[in-house]
Amino acid sequence: MKFCKKYQEYMQGQEKKLPGVGFKKLKKILKKCRKQCPSQKTIDGPFAAKTCPDHCPVCDGTFFPSLLNEMSEVVGCFNRRAQKLLELHLASGFRKYFFWIKGKLKGDHTALIQEGKDLVTYALINAIAIRKILKKYDKIHYSKQGQLFKSQVQSMHKEILQSPWLCELMAFHINLRETKVKSRKAPAFFEGCSLTFKDGKPSLTCELFDSIKVDIDLTCSVCLDTVFDPVSLTCGHIFCYMCACSAASVSIVNGLKAAEPKEKCPLCRVGAVYEGAVHLEELNILLGRSCQEYWEQRLQTERVERVKQIKEHWDSQCRAFVGV
Template identity: 55%
Template sequence: MKFTDRYGEFMKGQKEKVPAVQLNNLKAVLHSCEIKDMRSKDRNTGVCDSPQDCPVCDGTFFPSLLKDMSVIVNFFNKRAKKLLNSHLASGFKKYILRLKRKLKLKGSHANMIKEAQDLVAYATITTFAVQKILKKYDKVHCSKKGQRFKLEAQTMHLELLKSPWLLELMAFHINMRKTEMKARLFGFDCSLHIDDEDRALFLVNLSDSIKLNLDLTCPICLDTVFDPVSLTCSHILCHMCASSVAAVTIVDGLQASASEKKCPICRQGGVFGGAVHLHELSMLLSRSVPKYWKERLRRERQERIKQAKEHWESQCRTFLGYE
């Protein structure tokens, strides 16, 4: 079965209508270009003499794909965030959220796990769909423009594999197993490995050709990330370290950072304000390296108390007119 058909069947099998990559429409655009581009190919080998640009194709193909990807990423992030917030909620708030999600209180735990699995499967097959159509573009035009577009999409935060919510969903699924630091989700494995120095590495095998190896070492303190946050550029830092780089206190929060503050890794600006707190990953790491986590918590508590004290003393002086 062709991937387009398999992708279509997967989308039709969803309980509710979900956004998808319009593969048939995009292929139709490329087919019309393929006919014109054959004139520039060697008739014996079928190989292009040189890459060909098509303003008509590019003006339709990439904007359409960009629109699809934007809708898909927004949908995925929104659904994943809603699910994880419901899982992390407590008390009366948790009860209200479950009612809003129209979940029966009995068996809701299993429903959450099933929805998390469905979202991960959705992200995976959609990622394959985008890769397939971009490879098709490069084949038709004998270029690497599709690869460049993929890199541009990553900088625009339209790459599902870079979404912090995907990482949170996988950490959530491992957390639900409680005893194992790995899980298998719809044909791919995800696991957390800890070396002899308590350094953490998150491994995800999507296929034989696509593997994600996420080093969970903070580039600032060079320890395993503690209370991790994912910046909008997808790099992960300790919350305290990120606050230090962004020149804000824990009390003010990362949303108070100046827009010119840059990621210490990629040097992209304005990445702190929209940072995502990785609560599920934090819980997973606290179970995996308990001694390190306990010691780091003790040290950070002292620093947090110090910053809070300095903050409120400054607020009091301002209020009383001493500054």
């Protein structure tokens, strides 16, 4: 079965109508381009054919804007639903009791597990759809504009595989698999999601389809160690919270929201990535359970540094108050 048909069947089979990639519509734009583009050129050789130039006015005026709009809707929908799901799972105290009263929490976590699996599937199948339609664009135009567009979208934080909530959902599944799967009534998990260690360095991997694999490195590029109290910047890169604060030239008291827009990601050097940073709580739980000895050591050293920074902050506030 061709992917276009498979993708359409998947989207039509969803209980709730979800935004997706207009795969069929975008293919029609490319087909129409071949007939209407005023600047087509002929490619010589045994398979001679007419093709568009690198910058096609027919395609570029409709194809890329349409795809960008659809990608924005897909990422927005995925982020909202994933954030809501994880808030339910991590709820405690009064909030947990409130959700239980409203009937949103199930004692056996069955509904949460299934929705998490569905969301990961939704993210990956849309990532495949986007990759395939851009590949189709480059094939028709004998160009690399599709790949360049993908890079531009990544810098705009519209790439669904960059979403911190995808990382959180992967950690969420592993956490539940380790804590709930012992129950005979626990639903099946998809086995493609795992935490692996290579030369002592951890990474999250997920392979739900043959044609795509997500591999998230969990080594902080600032301290070069396993991320502790992890936070994901809007560019998708993950750091220790204190390392991110240091890179953004802010204290842990003020937090990452206080970072100046000019401050850049230490890894990709993209600016304005700190304000929308997301604390990865599920990943924090997973790593704390999987690296217990390291976690305890890091907890002690970070506690000393946090106390030091808080003391310096209040000392400076007191000096400013008395005018010294």
